[in-house]
Amino acid sequence: MKPSICLTFKIHQPTHLRLYRFFEIGKDSHYYDDFANRSLIKKTASDCYLPMNQLLLNLIKSTKGKLKVAFAISGGTLEQFDRYCPEVLDSFRELNATGCVEFLCEPYYHSFAAVADDAEFTHQVNKHRNAIKEYIGADVKSFVNTDMVYTDAIGEKIADLGFKTVLTEGAKHILGWKSPNYVYSCVYNPKLKLILRNPGLSDDISIRFSDRNWNGFPLTAEKYYSWLEQAQGDQVVNLCMNYKVFGEFHPKESGIFDFFESLVNMVISKDCFTFATPSEIAKKYAAVDSIDVQDPVSCENEEKDMAKWLGNELQKEAFNKLYALQEKLAIANLPQLWEDYGLLQESDHLFNMNSSFFTDKGNHRYVNPYDTPFEAFINYMNVLADFAIRVDEELN
Amino acid sequence: MFGWEFPPHIAGGLGTACYGMTKGLAENGVEVLFVMPSASGDEDQSAVRILNASDVPVADNMALDVDKYFEKVQFYQIGTNMIPYADPDDFAEIVENERMMMDKNYRIQYGKKYKFSGKYGANLMEEVARYAMAGATLALEHKDEFDVIHAHDWLTYMAGVAAKKVTGKPLVVHMHATSFDRGSEKNIDTRVYSLERRGMEAADKVIAVSELTRNICINKYGIPPEKVVAVHNAVDFSGKEAINVERGIDDKIVTFLGRITYQKGPEYFIEAAAKVLKRCPNVRFVMAGSGDLMDKCVLHVARLGLSDRFHFTGFLRGAAVTQMFALSDVYVMPSISEPFGISPLEAMQTNVPSIVSKQSGCAEILDYCLKVDFWDVDAMADAIYGLLQYPAVHKLAQEKGYEEVNNLKWTAASAKIKAVYESVL
Numbered sequence: 144m145k146p147s148i149c150l151t152f153k154i155h156q157p158t159h160l161r162l163y164r165f166f167e168i169g170k171d172s173h174y175y176d177d178f179a180n181r182s183l184i185k186k187t188a189s190d191c192y193l194p195m196n197q198l199l200l201n202l203i204k205s206t207k208g209k210l211k212v213a214f215a216i217s218g219g220t221l222e223q224f225d226r227y228c229p230e231v232l233d234s235f236r237e238l239n240a241t242g243c244v245e246f247l248c249e250p251y252y253h254s255f256a257a258v259a260d261d262a263e264f265t266h267q268v269n270k271h272r273n274a275i276k277e278y279i280g281a282d283v284k285s286f287v288n289t290d291m292v293y294t295d296a297i298g299e300k301i302a303d304l305g306f307k308t309v310l311t312e313g314a315k316h317i318l319g320w321k322s323p324n325y326v327y328s329c330v331y332n333p334k335l336k337l338i339l340r341n342p343g344l345s346d347d348i349s350i351r352f353s354d355r356n357w358n359g360f361p362l363t364a365e366k367y368y369s370w371l372e373q374a375q376g377d378q379v380v381n382l383c384m385n386y387k388v389f390g391e392f393h394p395k396e397s398g399i400f401d402f403f404e405s406l407v408n409m410v411i412s413k414d415c416f417t418f419a420t421p422s423e424i425a426k427k428y429a430a431v432d433s434i435d436v437q438d439p440v441s442c443e444n445e446e447k448d449m450a451k452w453l454g455n456e457l458q459k460e461a462f463n464k465l466y467a468l469q470e471k472l473a474i475a476n477l478p479q480l481w482e483d484y485g486l487l488q489e490s491d492h493l494f495n496m497n498s499s500f501f502t503d504k505g506n507h508r509y510v511n512p513y514d515t516p517f518e519a520f521i522n523y524m525n526v527l528a529d530f531a532i533r534v535d536e537e538l539n
Numbered sequence: 540m541f542g543w544e545f546p547p548h549i550a551g552g553l554g555t556a557c558y559g560m561t562k563g564l565a566e567n568g569v570e571v572l573f574v575m576p577s578a579s580g581d582e583d584q585s586a587v588r589i590l591n592a593s594d595v596p597v598a599d600n601m602a603l604d605v606d607k608y609f610e611k612v613q614f615y616q617i618g619t620n621m622i623p624y625a626d627p628d629d630f631a632e633i634v635e636n637e638r639m640m641m642d643k644n645y646r647i648q649y650g651k652k653y654k655f656s657g658k659y660g661a662n663l664m665e666e667v668a669r670y671a672m673a674g675a676t677l678a679l680e681h682k683d684e685f686d687v688i689h690a691h692d693w694l695t696y697m698a699g700v701a702a703k704k705v706t707g708k709p710l711v712v713h714m715h716a717t718s719f720d721r722g723s724e725k726n727i728d729t730r731v732y733s734l735e736r737r738g739m740e741a742a743d744k745v746i747a748v749s750e751l752t753r754n755i756c757i758n759k760y761g762i763p764p765e766k767v768v769a770v771h772n773a774v775d776f777s778g779k780e781a782i783n784v785e786r787g788i789d790d791k792i793v794t795f796l797g798r799i800t801y802q803k804g805p806e807y808f809i810e811a812a813a814k815v816l817k818r819c820p821n822v823r824f825v826m827a828g829s830g831d832l833m834d835k836c837v838l839h840v841a842r843l844g845l846s847d848r849f850h851f852t853g854f855l856r857g858a859a860v861t862q863m864f865a866l867s868d869v870y871v872m873p874s875i876s877e878p879f880g881i882s883p884l885e886a887m888q889t890n891v892p893s894i895v896s897k898q899s900g901c902a903e904i905l906d907y908c909l910k911v912d913f914w915d916v917d918a919m920a921d922a923i924y925g926l927l928q929y930p931a932v933h934k935l936a937q938e939k940g941y942e943e944v945n946n947l948k949w950t951a952a953s954a955k956i957k958a959v960y961e962s963v964l
Binding site: 164165166167168169170171456457459460461463464515517520521524525527528529531532 | 785786787788789823825827833834837838841842844846847850851852853859862866
């Protein structure tokens with residue numbers, strides 16, 4: 144059997160908080176920087192989402208449906224598309240109509256509810272499932288957690304929610320000598336198949352493509368294909384990356400669109416690989432082994448752990464204080480409160496408080512509106528204080 | 540009188556104190572010629588005549604008289620990056636500017652005017668030296684118009700000393716703060732220390748803003764006790780209107796307001812907050828201000844898990860400060876070392892009961908505030924708890940405190956200063 148290439152694109156637009164002063168606590172309950180959110184998504188739409196969707200659509204047509212891709216779009220992002228640039232949603236619907244695109248399920252608010260609160264996690268997964276149906280018209284079959292965070296326990300929850308496939312990071316410390324290019328299963332539930340991201344080949348495109356100090360520069364389709372060929376005999380190469388790689392992290396002038404187009408054409412003409420979506424791969428291959436993951440694994444940073452979000456005391460404090468409100472919120476049970484609660488769970492708030500960006504000069508392509516983790520923390524906690532007051536008011 | 544700043548252009552409390560003092564002196568029948576490095580012309584001259592040192596060409600014949608002082612002062616000009624009262628946020632900029640300044644080889648030029656910035660930072664030491672020259676020139680010019688020289692804080696001491704040398708008139712120096720209040724015990728700026736010491740040694744009398752400061756002058760600077768007099772500051776609330784703020788928070792608010800630096804004792808405030816929050820849930824703590832310990836404090840609060848009840852506002856100015864006081868139910872000043880400390884007085888004037896450390900000068904004159912040792916976080920927590928939980932205590936401290944601070948008049952304080960003047964004539 145020919146090995147498969149699984150292309151997965153992650154899309155998430157963070158909901159930036161505005162500068163929220165102590166003096167506003169209890170008085171003003173609008174927390175978001177609508178101007179920044181709107182202008183950021185509009186820019187990305189014109190640089191990346193629209194041109195890349197168009198390119199995918201053209202390639203699917205020209206290859207007669209041989210190109211297959213998958214998307215993981217967060218719920219907050221779907222809402223932002225709907226509000227600020229509905230034409231992007233149209234193009235995703237068009238892609239869905241080709242039948243060559245799978246849409247993956249993830250926690251609606253791009254949160255770490257999976258490691259915080261079971262009820263909230265279930266709620267967000269179901270909410271996202273419905274949102275994909277509503278906005279795109281697709282049924283979700285496979286799951287990928289926020290930033291690919293995974294443990295055996297999360298795997299079990301996902302299986303209980305009816306999924307048979309989950310994507311996560313092919314991190315060295317969980318694989319040991321094993322290769323990421325095979326389908327594995329969850330130790331707790333052998334029916335749940337794991338598809339692992341190939342970190343090397345994914346990052347060659349997503350991070351290193353325009354790095355002039357990299358010995359692989361300039362990256363051509365031929366060169367990249369020769370690396371792919373080494374996976375012949377394996378089951379699957381999962382290339383999973385942020386969709387913004389196309390047109391934003393690597394601007395159009397870097398040649399990233401042309402590279403992608405020639406790569407797809409080359410794969411199809413050489414006919415040694417087939418493109419497949421995660422659910423197709425799960426059907427096609429049996430798991431070769433199970434993988435045991437006790438501590439959370441993610442697709443971020445060198446250690447592939449959760450240190451970027453929950454590494455320092457500020458992040459842990461914010462995380463704990465946020466989820467401590469869950470019980471009260473369930474009693475208050477007000478739609479507006481649930482919505483703010485969801486948006487405050489976005490992983491980006493925690494990411495902005497990470498302390499490694501002082502030293503991390505590597506690929507920092509994410510917008511961090513704050514100069515220091517302390518500023519990010521103070522602003523977030525001010526917002527959270529107001530939110531907590533609203534929850535309490537509702538209870539009294 | 541030699542000062543460094545005068546309202547409306549003020550950075551620290553020094554200008555405000557000088558303003559109140561000169562008004563009080565006028566009421567006591569003392570005329571004041573106020574020399575400042577950089578006057579803008581919009582200062583309130585109802586009680587003083589302001590002389591601008593920037594307008595003074597340093598006379599050639601002056602050089603002989605003050606040359607030896609100048610040589611000593613010049614020693615301190617090199618590579619200073621000492622900023623007494625600057626907002627910490629400006630620090631980086633100041634250091635950068637200074638580095639550029641150091642490249643230029645500057646010298647005091649005789650017969651030329653020098654434009655003083657009158658600020659704190661960059662070439663502060665150079666300004667101090669030039670101010671001494673210009674001050675001496677002015678003193679010589681106005682020789683027949685004054686009887687006593689009065690210099691405020693180390694910045695102006697060299698000017699006072701030079702003026703005394705050229706005119707032979709008695710000198711009074713005023714210690715508003717000491718080097719020991721700016722740094723920790725083992726980490727003081729020795730250049731400032733020796734300017735302070737030199738000023739006090741050359742003076743006929745030293746005025747300290749509190750007994751606490753007086754003791755430091757005696758013990759740490761070796762000034763003879765009979766030479767040092769404590770005259771407590773007063774506070775002038777005229778022109779200050781009460782503001783009404785809309786409260787967004789029902790909980791009681793306990794406030795710390797000031798620079799978040801070592802000598803202000805912010806960490807004791809956090810520890811006390813942790814103790815109070817264990818007992819009463821409906822309280823919020825606010826640390827208003829910025830400073831080099833701010834990030835450390837944020838982390839400290841997060842570690843204690845108090846971040847949902849402990850807020851940081853960042854640096855506040857003008858109306859925001861008044862607003863902060865108006866929102867507060869209890870004010871705490873846990874300073875490790877505070878020569879006087881005007882902020883609790885402002886709080887009490889806004890009807891906010893205050894807790895001050897026994898290590899602050901204002902504790903000596905206030906009866907209706909609670910006093911604790913800065914290190915005694917249990918006592919501090921007790922005091923906060925008491926003011927929050929027992930309305931009778933709160934009411935008493937509020938009403939009597941308000942009365943008390945409104946009775947602290949510069950007229951009375953200035954009368955004591957006048958007595959000091961008379962003692963040296």
